Amino acid sequence: MTLPDEKSAREALIAIMRRLDASGLNRGTSGNASIRVEGGMLVTPSGVPPAAMEPASMVFVDAGGAPAQDGLRPSSEFRMHHHILRARPEAQAVVHCHSRYATILSCCGRSIEPIHYMVLVARAAGIKVAPYATFGTAELAEAVVETMAGAYACLMANHGQVALGRTWQEALAIAEEVEEQAAITYGALALGGGNLLSAGQLADTVAQFRFYGQGAT
Numbered sequence: 001m002t003l004p005d006e007k008s009a010r011e012a013l014i015a016i017m018r019r020l021d022a023s024g025l026n027r028g029t030s031g032n033a034s035i036r037v038e039g040g041m042l043v044t045p046s047g048v049p050p051a052a053m054e055p056a057s058m059v060f061v062d063a064g065g066a067p068a069q070d071g072l073r074p075s076s077e078f079r080m081h082h083h084i085l086r087a088r089p090e091a092q093a094v095v096h097c098h099s100r101y102a103t104i105l106s107c108c109g110r111s112i113e114p115i116h117y118m119v120l121v122a123r124a125a126g127i128k129v130a131p132y133a134t135f136g137t138a139e140l141a142e143a144v145v146e147t148m149a150g151a152y153a154c155l156m157a158n159h160g161q162v163a164l165g166r167t168w169q170e171a172l173a174i175a176e177e178v179e180e181q182a183a184i185t186y187g188a189l190a191l192g193g194g195n196l197l198s199a200g201q202l203a204d205t206v207a208q209f210r211f212y213g214q215g216a217t
């Protein structure tokens with residue numbers, strides 16, 4: 001994996017947080033994001049609204065999980081970002097937010113079942129809910145890593161959602177699609193529940209994705 005230089009990673013983190021804000025996936029200072037860089041990761045700071053973030057606001061966390069002491073405090077979820085990037089070498093970025101529909105489902109312990117084929121952007125036939133643990137704890141970080149297994153996203157019980165990507169753009173796009181799938185699930189549940197796609201239909205969809213867009217996936 002080619003790692004981004006620190007300058008572009010710092011700017012990308014601002015872009016992620018402002019996009020989450022603009023698209024309504026996040027409000028205030030609750031979401032956070034990280035990008036893998038040489039020797040560790042950069043993570044958004046704690047309690048700073050996206051409009052006030054600057055490249056220098058981002059906090060370096062080393063490969064052992066220790067945040068730099070000479071700047072702002074890191075996001076309270078820096079342990080979760082560190083655990084995910086450590087467990088998933090293919091991931092370059094992690095995006096966490098309290099988007100409304102994903103959070104509603106997470107508060108009800110409802111996973112996202114495969115009723116719409118786009119659920120497959122999370123690279124699994126559904127999006128699971130990680131067990132509840134207090135925000136910011138290593139316990140939550142471990143629960144999320146375990147629940148995600150090989151998937152690119154999960155919900156977090158009574159909390160929100162988290163997504164990863166091989167690029168920061170992919171992590172952001174998956175977080176956006178998780179919210180869309182959560183909204184579809186919410187609506188389907190209101191109508192009595194959606195019709196599940198079969199394993200065969202999902203396998204056909206995976207094959208068809210190879211021919212979608214302008215390049216092989």
Ligand SMILES: [Zn+2]
Nearest residue numbers: 030135159160
């Ligand atoms: Zn959170």
